[in-house]
Amino acid sequence: xxVPLSWYLILAAALFCIGLYGVLxxxxxxxxxxxxxxxxxxxxxxxxxxxxxxxxxxMAGQAFAVIVFAVAAAEVAVGLAxxxxxxxxxKTVVADEIDLMKW
Amino acid sequence: MTNWIIWIxxxxxxLAFFAIILFTNKNKALSHGIAVAAAGxxxxxxxxxxxxxxxxxxxxxxxxxxxxxxxxxxxxxLQVGVRVDPLTAVVLFFVAWxxxxxxxxxxxxxxxxxxxxxxxxxxxxxxxxxxxEEEQTHRVxxxxxxxxxxxxxxxxxxxxxxxxxxxxNLLTLFVGWEIMGLCSxxxxxxxxxxxxxxxxxxxxxxTTRIGDVFMLLGIAWLYSYTGTLSFSxxxxxxxxxGMGNTIAFPAFAMHIPALWPFFSSFSVAxxxxxxxxxxxxxxxxxxxxxxxxxxxxxxxxxxxxxxxxATMVSAGVYAAIRMFPLLQADVTGTSLxxxxxxxxxxxxxxxxxxxxxxxxxKVLAYSTISQLGFMIAALGVHAYVAAAFHLVTHAFFKxxxxxxxxxxxxxxxxxxxxxxxxVDAQDMFNMGGLRxxxxxxxxxxxxxxxxxxxxxVLTAGFWSKDAIFAEAFGGGHLLVFIVLALxxxxxxxxxxxxxxxxxxxxGRTKAAEHASETTWTMTLPLVVxxxxxxxxxxxxxxxxxxxxxxxxxxxxxxGGTLAQAPEAMPFNWIPLVTSLVVAxxxxxxxxxxxxxxxxxxxxxxxxxxxxxKYYFDEIYAFLFVKPAIWIAEKFTSLYMDQVVIDGVxxxxxxxxxxxxHVFRNYFDxxxxxxxxxxxxxxxxxxxxxxxxxxxxxxxxxYMVVAIVVLVVFAFLYYFLKRGM
Numbered sequence: 029x030x031v032p033l034s035w036y037l038i039l040a041a042a043l044f045c046i047g048l049y050g051v052l053x054x055x056x057x058x059x060x061x062x063x064x065x066x067x068x069x070x071x072x073x074x075x076x077x078x079x080x081x082x083x084x085x086x087m088a089g090q091a092f093a094v095i096v097f098a099v100a101a102a103e104v105a106v107g108l109a110x111x112x113x114x115x116x117x118x119k120t121v122v123a124d125e126i127d128l129m130k131w
Numbered sequence: 132m133t134n135w136i137i138w139i140x141x142x143x144x145x146l147a148f149f150a151i152i153l154f155t156n157k158n159k160a161l162s163h164g165i166a167v168a169a170a171g172x173x174x175x176x177x178x179x180x181x182x183x184x185x186x187x188x189x190x191x192x193x194x195x196x197x198x199x200x201x202x203x204x205x206x207x208x209l210q211v212g213v214r215v216d217p218l219t220a221v222v223l224f225f226v227a228w229x230x231x232x233x234x235x236x237x238x239x240x241x242x243x244x245x246x247x248x249x250x251x252x253x254x255x256x257x258x259x260x261x262x263x264e265e266e267q268t269h270r271v272x273x274x275x276x277x278x279x280x281x282x283x284x285x286x287x288x289x290x291x292x293x294x295x296x297x298x299x300n301l302l303t304l305f306v307g308w309e310i311m312g313l314c315s316x317x318x319x320x321x322x323x324x325x326x327x328x329x330x331x332x333x334x335x336x337x338t339t340r341i342g343d344v345f346m347l348l349g350i351a352w353l354y355s356y357t358g359t360l361s362f363s364x365x366x367x368x369x370x371x372x373g374m375g376n377t378i379a380f381p382a383f384a385m386h387i388p389a390l391w392p393f394f395s396s397f398s399v400a401x402x403x404x405x406x407x408x409x410x411x412x413x414x415x416x417x418x419x420x421x422x423x424x425x426x427x428x429x430x431x432x433x434x435x436x437x438x439x440x441a442t443m444v445s446a447g448v449y450a451a452i453r454m455f456p457l458l459q460a461d462v463t464g465t466s467l468x469x470x471x472x473x474x475x476x477x478x479x480x481x482x483x484x485x486x487x488x489x490x491x492x493k494v495l496a497y498s499t500i501s502q503l504g505f506m507i508a509a510l511g512v513h514a515y516v517a518a519a520f521h522l523v524t525h526a527f528f529k530x531x532x533x534x535x536x537x538x539x540x541x542x543x544x545x546x547x548x549x550x551x552x553x554v555d556a557q558d559m560f561n562m563g564g565l566r567x568x569x570x571x572x573x574x575x576x577x578x579x580x581x582x583x584x585x586x587x588v589l590t591a592g593f594w595s596k597d598a599i600f601a602e603a604f605g606g607g608h609l610l611v612f613i614v615l616a617l618x619x620x621x622x623x624x625x626x627x628x629x630x631x632x633x634x635x636x637x638g639r640t641k642a643a644e645h646a647s648e649t650t651w652t653m654t655l656p657l658v659v660x661x662x663x664x665x666x667x668x669x670x671x672x673x674x675x676x677x678x679x680x681x682x683x684x685x686x687x688x689x690g691g692t693l694a695q696a697p698e699a700m701p702f703n704w705i706p707l708v709t710s711l712v713v714a715x716x717x718x719x720x721x722x723x724x725x726x727x728x729x730x731x732x733x734x735x736x737x738x739x740x741x742x743x744k745y746y747f748d749e750i751y752a753f754l755f756v757k758p759a760i761w762i763a764e765k766f767t768s769l770y771m772d773q774v775v776i777d778g779v780x781x782x783x784x785x786x787x788x789x790x791x792h793v794f795r796n797y798f799d800x801x802x803x804x805x806x807x808x809x810x811x812x813x814x815x816x817x818x819x820x821x822x823x824x825x826x827x828x829x830x831x832x833y834m835v836v837a838i839v840v841l842v843v844f845a846f847l848y849y850f851l852k853r854g855m
Contacts, residue, residue: 126830
C-alpha cells in the first residue's frame, strides 16, 4: 500500500481533464467520442480506487465500474453508428458541420 | 284482471294515433286498418268490463277501482286511477259501440276504394273524379286527400273519450276532456281550406274554452277544499255534508247584511258544482254557450257531426251526472235549480230553432242541443237515473241519425256528381223521395227519428223521455215538466218534418232522383245502431209496463252508483199521457204540414227569428267578437303591443347592445384579446426568439454551457451551504 489514494485521484482528474479537453477542442466527432471514453474511464478509476481504499468490503464500486463499461460500450456502439450514418449522408464527421437541429 | 283491462282500455287508440301520424300516413288502407283495429280492441275491452260489471252482485257497492300515486304534492300525493261503477259501465257500453261504428263508417264516408280526385287538394272536401268506362265518362266521388290524418285524429279523440270515462278523478277526467276539445277543433277544421270551417273550429274551441276555465276553477276550489280529486273520496258522505252545509263566501255574507239572502244561497258544494257545471254547459253546448255546436257541422259531414253529437257532448252530460252527488249535497238547492233551468230552457229554445232549419245536419245539431237539455233538466229535477238513461239512448239514436244524415248527403252527392246539377246536397228542400233510392238509410233513419220523437213502446227514446217526464212531474217540478213537454212536441214535429222532406214525396231535384244507396261500410253501422236505438230502451222499462215481472234493470243498476239508491217514481197517468200525446201529436202535425210541401216558399215556418237562431250569433258578434277585435286592433296592437311590449323589448335590446359594447371595448378587447390572448402569444414569441440563440446546433458549445452551468451551480451550492 505504498501508493496513496490521492495519486489515483490525481491520475483520474488528469485523465478526465484530457478527455474534456479532447471533447471540447477536437472537430472530429470520432475524436470527441474518444474524449468521452477517456472521461468515463477517469470516473472508473475514481470508482475503483475509492472502493479499494475506503470500503473494500462492499462490491458497490466494482459493480458501478462494470456498469459504466457496459454503458460506455453501448454508447460507443450507438455513437459510432450515428457518426457512420451522418458520414454516409453528409460526407463529413466534423461536429460543427452537423448542425441540422440548429434554428 | 278487470282492473288491468280498465287501465289499458284507452291505450289502443292512442297507439294507433302515433302509429298513423308517424309511420303509416302514406298508406290509406293500413291507416284505417290500424285505427279500426284499435277501436275494436278498446271495444272488446269495454265489453269484457261491462259484462263483468253486470255480472257482479250489488255492483254499486263493489266497483272496480284502482289508483296509483302520481304527483307528489308536499305531504301527500295526487293520485290517478281508474274506476268503473254502474254509471261508467253503461257509458262505456255506448261509447264503445258508437266509436266503433264511427270508425267503420268513416271508411265508407271518405270514399275508400274510389279513385283520386281530378283536382282535389288537402284541406278541401273531395270534388269527385272522372272515370272512363266503356267509352263513357262518369263523375264519381273521389277519395279524401287527407284520409290517414282523419283516422289519426279520431283515434286520438277516442283515446280522450275513454280516458275521461274510466278515470276515477277529476284531473284525468279533465285531461281527457281537453284532449277531446283539441280533437274537436282539429276535426271541425279538418277541411281547413274553407274559411267557414276555420271559423267554426276557432269558435268551437274558444266557446268550449270559456266553460273549461270555469270548470278548472271548480276543480281547483274542490282540491283546495277537500285535498283530493278522487270521486270516491269527494263523495264520502261526511265530506259532501261538510261542503253542502258551508256557505261559500262567508266574508261577503257576514259583513254585508244586505247581501245575506243572496250569498247565503251559495254553499261550497253548490258553488263548486255550478263551476263544474259551466264546463258542461260549454262542452254539451247548453244555452248560452250553445252557438258553437251548429257551426261544428262544418267538419267532415256525418262523422265529425256525430262526434260532436253522440260522443263528446255526451261527455259533458256524463261529467254533470258524475258530479250529481255534489249538486245534491247543496242544502240550499240553488245549484240544482240552476241546472234545471239551464237544461229546460235549452231544451225548448233549441227545439224551436230546429223547426226552421233546412240543412239536414243543422236540424240534428239543434236537436242534439235540445236533447242534451232534456238530460240536464232531468238532472235538475233529481232524476239521476233518467238523465243517465236518456244519455245512453240518445247516444245511440242520435249517432244513428247523424250517420244516417251523412249517408243521405253522401247519396245526394253521388246524385249531384252524376247529374252535374249544382245544388246543395245538405238542403232538405233539394231532397225528397229518397226512401226508394236509399232503403237501408231510410229505414234506419226512420227508426232513429221515431226514437228521437219518443214513439211509444217500441223505441228507446220513449222510455227514457217518459222516465224524465215521470220524474219531473212526480217531483213536483211542474214548470220544467211543461217546458219539456213542449220541447218534446217540437222534437217530434221537426223530426217528422225532416223525415218527410227527405224521404217521402217525390224528388225535388234531379240530383235527388239519381241519389244512390251508400256502401256497406256505411250502412252496416246504421243497422247496428238501429238495433240499439230500439233495444236499449227495453232494459229500462218501468214496473208499471211490465207489471213487475221484469225488474227495471237500468234503474236498479245505475241507481246503485249513488250512496242512497233513488226510489222509482210511483206510476202516474198524467206524464204518460203527456208523453204519448206530444210524441204522436208532433209526428202527426209534422206529417200533415209537410207531406205536400214541394218548395221552400211553401214552408210557413221560415220565420226569420227562428231561422236566424234568435240572432245569437249576431248578438255574440256584437257583444264579444267585435269589441274583442276592436280592442285587439285599436288598443292591444297599437298601444299594448307596439308601445308597451315592443318598447320594453326594444329598450331591453338597446340595453343589451350597450352592455355588449361596453364589454367589447373595455373588457374583451383590451383584457381578453390584447392582454391574455395577444400577450401570451407575444411573450412566447419574444422568449423564443431570445432563447433560440443558444440553440447553435454545435454539440461542443452545448457541452461548454453544461460545464459552465455545472461549475456555477457547484460553487453556488458550496457557498450557500456554507452560508447556512
